[in-house]
Amino acid sequence: MVEVTALEEIIYDWFEYFHSHPEVSWKEFNTTKKIASILDDMQVQYKTFDDVTGLVAEIGQGEEIIAVRADIDALWQEVDGVMQANHSCGHDANISMVLGALYTLKNMKLGKRIRFIFQPAEELGGGALAMIKHNVIKDVSYLFGIHLRPIEELPLGKIAPAIHHGAAVFLNGVISGEDAHGARPHQGRNAIDIIVAVQQMVKNIYIDPFEVYSVKLTKIVADGGSVNIIPGNATFSLDVRAQKNEILNIIQERIEQGLKQIEAMFGTSIGWDWIDKTPGAEVSEEAARIAELSIIESMGMEYLAPPVETPGSDDFHFYTIKSPDLKAVMIGVGANLTPGLHHPNMVFNRQALIDGTKVLTTTLKNAAKG
Structure with a gap:
């Protein structure tokens, strides 16, 4: 003892x-x-x-x-x-x-x-x-x-x-749009509109309901420097998780397809990197x-x-x-x-x-x- x-x-x-x-x-x-x-x-x-x-x-x-x-x-x-x-x-x-x-x-x-x-x-x-x-x-x-x-x-x-x-993986994204005056939004490409589209896209990723997974925005930075400037540029991050490695891979493919479609829809460049993938x-x-x-x-x-x-x-x-x-x-x-x-x-x-x-x-x- x-x-x-x-x-x-x-x-x-x-x-x-x-x-x-x-x-x-x-x-x-x-x-x-x-x-x-x-x-x-x-x-x-x-x-x-x-x-x-x-x-x-x-x-x-x-x-x-x-x-x-x-x-x-x-x-x-x-x-x-x-x-x-x-x-x-x-x-x-x-x-x-x-x-x-x-x-x-x-x-x-x-x-x-x-x-x-x-x-x-x-x-x-x-x-x-x-x-x-x-x-x-x-x-x-x-x-x-x-x-x-x-x-x-x-x-x-x-x-x-x-x-x-x-399994988990994270995405860091960069939106490269164009600033505009708050009174003339048609002259720019609003990064916040694009972020909203990204949010809607990830919420519409559906996998077999018997699988465990989640996708969510965890960081958004969009600042035109003043309240009357529409920001054209922004950064964002996604946290992606799934119980199985193969499901995580499917979700990554869906996200990349969605981001490419949003790029085309808004005519704005979106760059992204996958980081810290953990099986x-x-x-x-x-x-x-x-x-x-x-x-x-x-x-x-x-x-x-x-x-x-x-x-x-x-x-x-x-x-x-x-x-x-x-x-x-x-x-x-x-x-x-x-x-x-x-x-x-x-x-x-x-x-x-x-x-x-x-x-x-x-x-x-x-x-x-x-």
Whole structure:
């Protein structure tokens, strides 16, 4: 009991540090150093990179490799009137739970190697791709992830063996029209009229109603500099989501067709770029089964929840898109998390850190059996 209590205190201390020292994507320099320092104290070997933040550690022995990913970056957002880095997505918790599993497993006899991937820049969607370029999943057979879930998905005391994230992509658009005097609108091309047409177009995209998807304008900037000037130029952004990767692709095609038609209708140039595309989950049933049995083994049947379906996205799924044979799953941990992920004042019950650590430790141990 004393040893367990000591580990809990260590996990809470790690969490307090990471929570108090958030760093945004690609700038997780001190976070990387702190993780390296913890690994040094554990006497666990690791590898850092010259061109990106993050690091990779490995324990165990054998030819086959099991891996787990922890994302380490924070968001940049306004908190109580101040713009700052903020761990409102729970990556501070993910780091702590993965380190807790590493701490517990490092002296166990394992039939396989376990690789611990501390990945930067999940929030910008490029961190997984950067790690893939550094061959972090080379020769990996199973990949696990873990993430706290908002209370509407899972309460404290419930853990899901899989998270079925949706796919997401964003569009930045530029309208290049012509300003006009408010008294002579016929002399210009009103960018606001075009924005209204874009809004109507996205609202008229219809897919099979049994599919989960959404398309919405999330940013509009159109300013002629004065209230009596009709703006000809504007910028806008779209947030596009779908539960399945193939549905997201269909919606992108529909949007591009619609924008071309609006261009022709108004005789005005519209340029656009797709950015930060994040694939939906490709969940391995075999990996999810290992996680399910591990939840029951470590916490009891009463903790087991069904897989979570969520419209949120995560760049974790780039690993399976780039390596289709990889058996991957992300475990969802109930934490009574409110008001929600990415809310600047997000809070959760920290008992979830201990629950998640126990489940992840058991999952990795079972996956790494010889």
